[in-house]
Amino acid sequence: GHPPRARPAPAGRPRSGVEDVMDDARRPKSRTGSDRQEPEPAPAHSPRPQGSTGPAGLTRRSLLHGGVLATALAALELAGRSSTVPMRTVSASSPGDRAGVPALPDIQFDIAGYTAPVTTEDGVEVQFGPVHTLFVTARLLRAPTRMDQAKLSGALAAIERAYPFSPAGVFTFVSYGLPYFSRLPGGLHGPLVSAHMPRLTSAAGRYALEEAVAGPTDVGPANPGIVKRRFNVPVSIEDNDLLFTLRSDDAGHIQDVLRWLGGSQVLAGRPQPSPHLEDLLAFTSSRAMFTQIGLPRKLADAESLVYAFMVNPKSPMWMGFADQQVAGSAPAADVTFRASGLTTCGPGDYFDHGAVQHLSHVILDLKQFYDVDDAGVPGDDAAFSERVQYMFRSTPPPSAGNADQITDGGGPAFLPNTFRGTDDAELSARGIGTPEGEHRIGHLSCLQRSSRRADGSPLHLRMDGPGYDSMDVPDGSAQPKLEFTAFVPTAEFFARMRTDQASLDLASRHGVPEDENGLERFLTATRRQNFLTPPRRHRAFPLVELI
Template sequence: MTGNDGSDPPGARTSGMPSRRYLLAGGTLATALASAGIYELVDTLMGAPERPTPPTPPTSPALPPEQYVFPRPRVIMDDGSGVASSKGTMAVAIPPFHAHVITAKLKAPARAKALQEAHRHLEEVLKRLEQQYPPAPSGVTITIAWGLPYFEHYIPRLGKSSSYFDAGTPYPMYLPVDVTTSKELGRTVYALQRSRTFPSDEPPPGFGPVRLEDNDVAVLLRSDSITKILDVTNTLFGTRDGQAGDLFKVTSIRRGFTGGGHTGRQGLASKLATQAGVPGAKFIPRLSPIFLGFTTTLRDAESSTPVSNFETFPGWTDQWPNGYFKQGTIMPLSHLFEDLVAWYSKDFPTFEERIHAMFRPGISFPPNTITADPPEQNEADVLSDIKKFHAYGHNGSMQPVNRLQQELTSNYGHVYPVDTAITNRGDFATLDNPFHYTSDPVGNHYSKQPAPGLHFLLFTPTTEIFNRVRLAMDGVLPGGRSAPFSPRSSGAGLNSVMHTTHRQNFLIPPRSRRSFPLAEFLT
């Protein structure tokens, strides 16, 4: 993969002259916390978004028990143009314009009293922020996720018994068990697993291997307002009185955006990529919500809460009916670079070729389609395409794993039909290279030059579901058969134009247990 001038691929070195504000954003932590760099342009470019006015206390509904859920999501009807239309037939969820993730290590000592005090302090700060700001999109939705290093190093053994655990329960035996995978493998497999690499992770020239991270915590913030996100970020990670920064050592700040085109105005992907001067920016469709030109937030491609929860379906995990982490989920988090020149003019130079790579070989949509809803595919369909076209579509390859293959009734009594999506996506476009801020610029190959990419995150009941979806993206299908060509070839969906640089899996507890989970059982 090379740039349009034959230079190194995006992320290794990019052309263009980013603004001085963008260059400043990658310096010290204090600078990064105070400025959003180029992402501050989002509010200027979009103006005040048209969002329903949220109810005010005391009429505001209680926040849902799931941290990752939007209480009042906005949905438009789309006719394929990417714009809200009275003639639209496809329901599309409109995410907040801004999404940021901050990862950190803990500063608190690994002692019961210190962690319990940290729990009280963090929870006080979070409740104060929730009183100050309603949930996104008009306010800020805050999601706290915890990595395996937190549980391993800070919760080595539970000292108190409860209705959930016996006294003395060691790590990792208190974590949710992936019952389905445990039965298949004949050993205990936990819902939260360490991140791994996949066949298409082989780095192209100019890049190092995928970095499998070991952060203690990740905080996801989503909002239409950059000012509100920056205020929440500083409250959580600043060190003045009333802030919680003394608890954390920030390892990365990952900023990004999505959407904008649904209003009929130029979308943020096109605007910001052009502003940053990245190679291939001129090719991005004007109304696209992301760099690659298509809508990714079709409502029927997302699970209905609480499908992504640990406890939703009988036999998936052990969290029903009385699990400590019930109403929680797993969040895989990755950063990927996207080669826009290869996508739009080298590997897939025509709109038809991009449709085939994104969805399925052999199908067609009207020119300039932004929102597409192709027929569902099963494993036999994918194998048929591999045989006939020597190719498969990115979206279609994952459906046999990411959709229910039979009708299921949840533990809550709701019947979910065949093809219901299991996971929810929360990814967002970025110009980070690879992060807005990193505490390890050498190890993370930090560059001040902007590069088009994706901060990918997913909400899924188990890590193994994500692993199987990711393998399917590489042509490794659930029945054990694999595509007979390289997972980085142009026949393997989008794999030839994107690659992962960082990856880690996190556990999102329910809202009631978001602050230092399990610390209350330490002695």
């Protein structure tokens, strides 16, 4: 490697773009089609403790216009300033229209054929989804009725009429947490839910949808020995009823949909009555995600982050390594309840084309990951050759990087996500095949202990990306985030995969130091929850029509 290079300390912290946008959000604005004024947003809230039901007395309308969405809208605006709307060539396999009606997939999250064909970056096959994604969680204020089901179904259909089902328009997914199913007649284990909820083939007494649990390296009472260096925030297992996922290449389209849901009466520039669900839903959180080549570096430069010069200018991710490799994710159809082989669900069952969606909010300690001090001076572990092993593996590392191991990341952003067997992480932990026999564990090799079928094909569909906001940050500052979501066949599958990601068993058994264990020390998950994503035909309040 090369000796650390001093970087000049900034003369003074420039004003954050997030702060500018938040100030804009606080200024009174005229509503479209109305002379009413927007109220001042409330401060961003901290994650609720386990078992809580959210802030009392807040209506869906006040939450839409208050602090819950303000941070995400600010982050969308900030990312939108630095991003570009790509010119996409839609895959030739994209379903066409039948009699003018789009043949949209019954698997809600099956959008690969509507985005763009697989491309190659530095010899690695990748595929990118929409640039912008907004996750909005909500709780129900009462049990939904058939009339509510019709209203939500009509609202979703109106969005798809106004905006095409494509990155140029808006993709909308709706998923449901365990609290939703507990509200249905008979509750979670009553005859209605139990008759239709997929179960594990390995344990028929367990549902495919179970609540998320704290990961082995999450901060909290379950892990009293886990302490993070900078962001020591306990994880909250959320209890939301619904999760809305909105995706588009144009951040303005997502903002327009939110304003319409909040009562603007205008959608895509045309009059459209907003849905009247004020007495039914209350939004509880929102998280903005952006994914585009080079966008993290642009934001890092704009925000004068001390490690900006080390963020690879080609990477779509904060840590400098792309994770949009085609080889690292399964096709949507493979992770559904009916196709995975891990559940009792069969073709034609109510939830056959559904899956479990895990949602996490993760603060990234990039100062520690890039090993720079407050003045931007790199330390002993700043070299690309170190970071690539934490991300991938050490048996051997997938790349040695550039002669200059520091500037612009010090090596390539696009590397193959190669499956080297379920025992690769253990070999690395034992120091077999690693540089100088080091006992070190790589993030991806640990995941591959259980994330793939016997033939090496993935059994999960990742849809994660960078964020940048102040949610859950103790001092209220904007920080780089990982907005992580994945579609999996069962909650049990994800829990096992997350345990293997940490691989504390291998670290303990083979003497792997904490500072050689993958990415765990750089990640602080502050929120987790599992949801069931039903088939499109049942996406509006599933099972209510059977009551």
